[in-house]
Structures are given as structure tokens and as C-alpha cells.
Amino acid sequence: MSGGDGCGAPAGGVRASAAAGTLGSQAVVEGRVTREGAPVATGYARLLGTGDEFVAEVPLGEDGGFRFFAAPGSWTLRVLAPGGVRAQRSVEAGYGQVTKVDVAI
């Protein structure tokens, strides 16, 4: 996982599955976006808070993957993809946990 001191997307998108034991106080939300079983590599995942307030956004990785380091609580995950595709899921995050959200569009 890169990120360095920047605010941008990790190099090469994100890889699913944060290594267990390295989470500490992180509350990770991650998953993959697929269309008919195939990864969607062109698109964006947005993490929204209460009232659909924008929190963060990442481009999908080559494997359709995304990952957020959130705070514990309730979030909305929204996926944007070409062709006006817009899908969303509700998600609960907790400290030291990886919450998986896979989205089929």
C-alpha cells in the first residue's frame, strides 16, 4: 500500500485484502466491483458519510478493487462507472476490522 505523504490514490490502484495483524486502529472498508463476474477497472468508489456527505474517493484498481481507511461507523459506498452506472451499498466499519463490500453492477 503506498500513499506516502500524498492525498492521492495508491499507485496502481488498490489490492484487496489488507494484511491481518497490521490494522491496528484502522477501520478498513474494501472490496471489488465486477460486471458479470469480470473486474471493472474503469470507475470510481466513493465513501459517503451521514447525509451522503463526501468523505473519500479512489479509482478502481485493475482488479476492480478499492480500499478506504475509515473511522468506525456507518458509511455509504457509491460506485461510479462509464455509461452512467451508479450503485451504492450501506456498510459498517469497525476498528481493527476489514469490512468487505463487493459490488456487482
Place this chain on the structure above:
Amino acid sequence: MSRSDVLVDADWAEAHIGTPGVVIVEVDEDTSAYDKGHIPTAIKLDWKKDLQDPVRRDFVDKTGFEALMSERGISNDDTVLLYGGNNNWFAAYAYWYFRLYGHDKVLLLDGGRKKWELDSRELSTDVPQRPKTDYTAREQDSSLRALRDEVVAAIGKRNLVDVRSPDEFTGRLLAPAHLPQEQAQRAGHIPTARNVPWSKAANEDGTFRSDSELRSLYQDEAGLDFGRDTIAYCRIGERSAHTWFVLHELLGLPDVKNYDGSWTEYGSLVGVPIELGEAR
């Protein structure tokens, strides 16, 4: 200065691919995005490797910027059209940076890479070779950049706009939610700052909201006094470059500075005041 002088849409960009005198430049932190596909004829700039000094925490100096522009084949007369990922954060940063060094003809692509991709417009993996130029930069325009002492002195006197997310502003997080939580020594915000997250200035597809919506956002909702000078900051200065673009270039406020040291500097300074929680 008005919106049409500084911001163009994807149709304009598409119509100007290959137009002599127009150089399209993708600016990213993750330049592997460019390598996978970019707007045809676009060259790339790496936000960190190209625009930051490799040793000191600062920009490349005037000589370094001149060498970079010359090597990439950008001349003083070229119109530079900037776009990038992350809703144009780094492209807006580069826009501000080009302005700092006195490049007059610079434009931002509304919606950046995201809108281009969501529109399913053409992407190319061809890397153009541009002939070298002999670029001359001006001295840095200090009216656009705030340094830390000026920021501390501005507390309670100027508009301070913290454009990070509400959780970063209140001190619950140290970094955006798609990054590991690290960096500054302390969390919180600069006293008297208003929190107007950069994202409120943008639509979901990355384009900027209308001028009237933007005025309402900063004046009516956030209570900014447009008669005062303004300093914008975030964590490392690129999200605040996005807001600097909105306030200075789109809305035409005369005195707006970007504090690129931002929270990674301020939150690690010894002895400066910090506020936690909501804006007071």
C-alpha cells in the same frame, strides 16, 4: 478573469488535441494512471518527482522549473491544459504552480480525468515526444503562496479556509479516509478557520459547481467575508489548490493564498495554537 478564461470542458479539450500551441498535461500523484491511458497527445507531470525538491520540503526552484518545462517541450507561449485524477487535485495544484512561476496561458479541464473516463472518451498509451524548448520562468509570485509565519499571523484576521474533510478538521482523523492515518504530530485545525471541504465545490463527476452555487457555499453557508484576504489549506496543499482555484480564478477574489505547508506542517509546529472540534 472569468470561468471561461481558466476552465474548459471535455469537448473543448477533444477539439484541441493536436492543436499547435496547446499542450495537454496530465498531473497525478499516481502516474501509473497516465501510463495505462491518457488523453491523446498528453504528456505527464509527476506531482512529487517533477514538482517537489528532492531534498528540502519545497518546490523545485525557478531554474529547476525552467529545466523541467524545457525538457518536456513546453514553451512560454504555449497554452497549457492541465487535468488529472483525484477530481483534479493535483492538476489544480499544478495550475497554481504554473501561475506562481508566471505562466500566463494555463487552463484546467473541468472534471479532469474522471469525467473523461466516465464519458468513455478516447485514451491513448502513446507517449508523445516534444522537441525541447528554452523556457524562462518568472520569480515566484509570493502573492499566491502563504508560508507558516503568515498563517499564524492571520489567525482571527483573515479568512482561513480549511478544505479537509470534517473528520480531519475536528481532529478525528489525520488524513483522508482512503489513506493510512499518519503524518502530522497533532490533529485539529488552525483557530478561527472555517471548514469548507473541497468536495463541496465539485459535482459528483468532478466538474466544478456553478459560480452562484459556489458563492452561496462560501458566503452564505460558511460565512466567509469576501472583503477580507483569504488563506486556504488542507493537509499537503493540493486540495487547497483546488479551493484556491475556485476562490481566486472562478470567483475572482483578489487576495487568496494557498498554504501548501498545510496541516502536515502546522500540525507539527511547536507552540502554535490548535483548535479541536467544530468551528467556533
